Amino acid sequence: MRRLFLFFLLLIFSGPVLAQQYDLVLQGGRVMDPETNLDAVRNVGIKGGTIAAISAQPLHGRRVIDASGLVVAPGFIDLHQHAQDLASQRLKAFDGVTSALELEIGVPDVAQFLKAKQGHSLINYGTSASQVAARSLAFGTPLPAGSILPTIGPATNDAATPEQMAAMEKRLNQQLDEGALAIGMGLGYTPGATRLEVIDLFRLAASRRVPVYTHVRSSGHLEPGSAIESVEEVIGAAAISGAPLHIVHINSTCALDALDCLSLVAGARARGLDVTTEAYPYIAGMTTINSAIFSPGWQQRLGISYHDIMIPSTGERLTKARFDELHASSKPLFVVIFGNSQEVLDKLIPNPLIMIASDGLEGHPRDAGTYSRILAEYVRAKGTVTLMDALRKMSLMPAEMLQRSTPAARRKGRVQPGADADIVVFDPKTITDRATYAHPMVPSTGVHYLIVGGTVLIDQGKMLPGVFPGHALLGPGPWSAYEH
Ligand SMILES: [Zn+2]
Structure with missing residues (x-):
């Protein structure tokens, strides 16, 4: 029966x-x-x-x-992808990525970015509102089309007046209204931003219920201005404002001090703060040679020398004369910087707090290989990360980060009905x-x-040719300021 x-x-x-x-x-x-x-x-x-x-x-x-x-x-979710053209999207797809978002810095014009992508994107996309672009605009030197980083000038090096601050906040509010997922702050590229300016923008993020993604103020071991101090600064701003905080590429910002930086993130989390971080599995970073990162004293700050800088297209290592020539040029040339060690990276990647994000830019292998490299090197060859943990770092953890500002992310990063x-x-x-x-x-x-x-x-x-299934991931929009 x-x-x-x-x-x-x-x-x-x-x-x-x-x-x-x-x-x-x-x-x-x-x-x-x-x-x-x-x-x-x-x-x-x-x-x-x-x-x-x-x-x-x-x-x-x-x-x-x-x-x-x-x-x-x-499908893997990349929180940190700069190159958004079809060539890079194709590389991301072959690396297993189904969503690639520009969150570290953000694009200068959110509405324009979303419009250009609609119906033309291989994979899902989204962006933060750019503090760097808003600052450039407020200083009367808007970023040229197609660029996300300014060259050195008042917009990077001077403190903002109250009027410039108001203009910056107005612009960021507009960009959030248009669907930005967060505020992206490239503090390393705007050394003129005061501590209070940073805190005020964190307060804006908190009031709009979106996180802050940030490239912290400085790198290296030297005090004052160490990587430790820089991580401390943004953790402090998160504590003061209540905004969730994501510190990008802790491997390249903190380099040989990355494990100490990670211990600050762990401590903040243990005290109940919403702080997360990410790394990519390469010992070299990449940035433009005429950015503020290379302002005088960079050797001491970063603990590197001319020979540690390489032009990716030719493999040329720099000398003082060549550096001076390229640094003075107004052309924003991207260079590869060998600043970390394999030993530190190999301890960093398996840590449960580390999610994987590529910082993808054309010219650096991380654009194409980050996710497969985790599976090939850390899961298969070294055996220091389980396959499930690797998938967690590359899909679920970034989805959970996105959920802070977009409920749609609850349906991502999971294989579930x-x-x-x-x-x-x-x-x-x-x-x-x-x-x-x-x-x-x-x-x-x-x-x-x-x-x-x-x-x-x-x-x-x-x-498959002619298939563009990518959709936008959008932030909470204009109503976020009034939600409770
Ligand atoms: Zn960066």
Whole structure:
């Protein structure tokens, strides 16, 4: 009797599931979800851009992809991607990324950025409101089109007057109204910003219920102005204002002191502050040679010399004469800076507080290889990060960070029923980054399928032409100031 009852129960509940026709079924893959810790062979049914079912039972779909032997994971979310053109989006896709957001600094014009991307983006996109751009505008020297960083001048080096401060806040408010996800603060690029200016902009972020993403004020070991002091400054501003804080690329900002910087983040979190951070798996960083980072004293501040700076396109290492020539030029040349050690990086990456973000820029291999490199180097070769933890660092943790300002992120970074069908299907035995400093634009290999919002973008390892499934991730908008 009992068995019969169970039989009927099964018929009632499994009947509709079996009859359901999905748009797409990923069949027999190793489904891994870092939130529920599901790690099992399952079939994934996708309908209307959403994951509709995850089942051990067969599912029927208009298209069925055989995922056996492959990992089916949430598409990676890059919180820190500067290059937003199609060439870089393509590289990100082959690296398993389904959302790549410009949050460190942000674009100068949010509405223009979102309009240009709509219907033309391979993967999901979004931006912060740029403190650097708002400051340049308030000083009467708006950033030229296509640029996110100013060259050295009053807008980078002078303190703001009360009128300039008001203009900056007005601009940032407008940019948040237009859908920015956060305020992005490039403090290392605007050394003239006073401590109080920084705190006031954190207060603005708190009042708008958005986080601050920041490249902190300075790097290196020397006091005053050490990396430790800079991290302390923004943790202080977060504590004073209540705004959530994300410190970008702790590996390059804090370099050899990165583990000490991370201990400050850990301490702040232990005291209840909402502070997070990220790293990318390369020992060299990249920035423009005529930015304020290279103002006099940089050797002492950064603990590096001319030879540690390289021009990526030629591999040329700089001398004093060459540096002086390039630094004085008005052309914003990007250079690679070897400032960290493999030993520090290898201790940093496995730490549970570290999420992975690429700081992707054309000319540095991190643009193309960051995510595959974590899987190839730290999961497969060194074995210092479990596959599930790597997926957590690359999908769930960034989604949780985004949830501070966009509820839509609750449906990202997860392979669960009801989640957006942003999915990477890869071979954990072969996935490998191939980009190098000499050849930074070589795509990673090992991603067999990439699905963005239910649409297949990479199919059997090849990108489909003419498919632009990327959507915007938007902040809380104009009403955020009045929400309680
Ligand atoms: Zn930066």
